[in-house]
Amino acid sequence: MPIDVEELRTLFLFEGMTPEQLAEVAASSDVRAYPAGSTVYRAGEPSVALWVLLEGTLRLVRHADGEDIVVNETDYRGAYAGAVRAFATSAAAAAYPTSLHAVTGCRFLRFPADAFAAFVQKWFPMAVHLFDGLYLGIRTTEATVRQREHLAQLGTLSANLAHELNNPAAATVRAAGQLRDRVAHMRQKLGMIASGTVDPVVIARLIGIQERAVEIASKKREPLTPLQETDLEDELTDHLDDLGIGGAVDLASVFVAAGLDTTFLDDVAGEVGADLEAALRWLGYTLETEALMNEVEDASNRISTLVASVKQYTHLDQAAHQEVDLHPGLDSTLVMLGHKLADIEVRRDYDTSLRPVPAFAAELNQVWTNLIDNAVDAMKGRGVLELRTYRDGDWAVVDVTDHGHGVPEEVRSRLFEAFVTTKPMGEGSGLGLDNAKRIVEKRHQGTITFTTGPGGTTFTTRLPLTQQR
Template identity: 75%
Template sequence: MSAEARIDLAELRTLFLFEGLTEEQLRFVADRSSVRAYPENGVVFREGEPSDALWVLLDGTLRLIRHSEDDDVLVNETDHRGAYAGAVRAFASSAAQTYQSSLIAVRPSRFLRFPADDFAAFIQRWFPMAKHLFDGLYVGIQAAEGTVRQREHLAQLGRLSASLAHELNNPAAATVRASGQLRARVAHMRHKLGMIAEGLVEPTTLARLIAIQEAAVERASKKRDPLTPIQVTDLEDELTDHLESLGVTGAIDLAPVFVAAGLDPTWVDDVAADVGPDLESALRWLGYTLETEALMDEIEEASARISTLVESVKQYSHMDQAAHQEIDIHPGIDSTLTMLGHKLAGIEIRRDYDDALPRVPAYAAELNQVWTNLIDNAVDAMDGTGVLTVRTYRDADAVAVDVQDTGTGIPAEVRSRVFDAFVTTKAAGKGSGLGLDNAKRIIERRHRGSLTFVTGSDGTTFTARLPLTAR
């Protein structure tokens, strides 16, 4: 920094900040201000130092930097003459007592330094009404923006909670239903066991039934090609007719159980040949067995689904992991898709993952917020029907993630402002316009990456690039 100099009234008048001031007001500023020159990369003030002056750029280029979570975040860089920073609100009772960022001279620059106390006295003396208006406006804007952002986070949490509740409800209801049906089947099985205990079933017959039972369960457990509803109906009708031809009562109830287990008329004939006149009792016992196995399979699948959802919540929040770490980005994307499962009901999801991607240094939970916003917007753009493609790939020194929809594209009039806060193309009450603003902030400021998009009448693709090395 060079020695301080004075500023003359002629130069002061050329700064937009002091336009319209009277001669007396300009002299007040000039008498109490000084001019300071800084070399390239010179530090004008540092974040956290006492906020003791308002700084106005006379010539050169300034850069404002804020330190956040071990990162230096670029707030602004400009060569606009008259740009100001520092004790901007020194006149306010709620003004910060320290600089909230650092000011660097990018190249040799000159600044007007107006001491904070003199600036406050200047405003109080000549603009007392403006002081109160600006103070109230600033506080009001801060409160309003904070409230809106909080509501956006709560709204996102509400959407995820509703989707998760719906996803959990299905397997939970299936478990309850299957448990009730299983209780009835076990009651029937107890009755059959009572018959065996009373000696009403010959030991040789029992041995044959157990062997048939094990073979039927094994056959039912094997994977089979899925059948269409029409094919299932045709097989059930065929088996019902065959059972009735063998004199089995209640064939219409037994046939669906056997068809679901992959059993056919030939199998029934083999059982008939083996058990003889005890065919109906044998088939009913086998029916109870197969129904019990199917119900246990349903409970197991539903429980596994609940477990998967719980694990997705854990993965989504990263609540038991370090905030910043090297991560595989795919589990976070998958957990987000799981969390949004209910909303994706009518969407075809295509995952085009590069499984050879290296791990990325990232704030995993924050990235999941990005995926949530991008996927949620893509679904809304398609109005609930279409193809959602999530693609990952290596892009030079970064990992890239594409979220592509088949909607109608972003309207031309808002494309240049799509990342601005409070800009939204959704209907009133459907969005706050903060989703993409938050996503861009997380990708670019927190991860030093980039978030871009291409759009047209056939859809929109957002691309997030994440550097492979922490900066």
């Protein structure tokens, strides 16, 4: 049924309009009645009209996290919903974002979206441009800040990775330089052997001694305390002095590091006789060379591990959506943030029986990065970080727990909103948790929540174990 122009004039949206404008609205719209408990429109349906409450109580509902959330419930006459931005020339909503229900018997003015858009653009063109500009400005600003957040996060990860790679790379360079020096000395000793001044029998014994020493050095031993190491070096130095060996201090440190003792030195003395000092020097160079090669190998393995972690973190060579084991992603994130974790004790409690989840692996790693980075910041870089995984029904669950001071009361209800942050000015954009929430809920149909208190905060991420449709 049509609406009376006088009734239309009593609605705050239309007050102040000219008779001509009111007549145009009345001609384009109609009044519809809905009984209590009925649905006017559902979220996801085409946004075909602007609905203005004339009488009754309405309820707006948004579906999120698997449940219906009441956005607004009001009996305020003139309250409106639906195609609110139909007049916009940029990014007008194509579908209703919420569902509209009649709590009591309701009457609504139904203003078709196309007619509403034409009316506003005809009578209020300046307002349309202003609102469009404002809306685009907000979207552009948010997109720019999000991009800066991603760049800042990339910069942090790059700095951490550079720091982690620098240590083994520097160790490799240092060991390679020392290795060159030791090999040069061994060439000199080899020249002495080639000159024929050393008895071949002694050479054979020396090679046997060398092999035994290398075997001893390669065995796993309990690490020595600084005091134990000093006592053993002093003991070997005194013993070498008694055997008449010059530079005993330098040799003693090499032999202690290799696990050799005074009994071994006495055995060497008994086998090589007068050539003892040359034999011990040769043995020292051999052991140093082995140690340096082990250092190069360890450093190279460390670099390979870091590169593998980067590959695991980014999933560059894998399908975007796949069955994902959560644990390698968590571990690779810890590696990427290794520099920030220097004074953090990481405790892992992984459910190894947890099966893979259908996910965008690289995006999930962004979630872990945000949660772990926030946890470290909450503890000011020192404390215990706990990572726990487990299954809860049809969900895979990841807990990230810090032992900081908790989230301030005043921001708890808005913590996942864009631009909300507990960090000091300039240290956070407030988009990390907002981004994490979007990835978990929109991309993976999961949930992310938190509990907090004076003893710390736990963020709980729940991901479905089966593909959601």
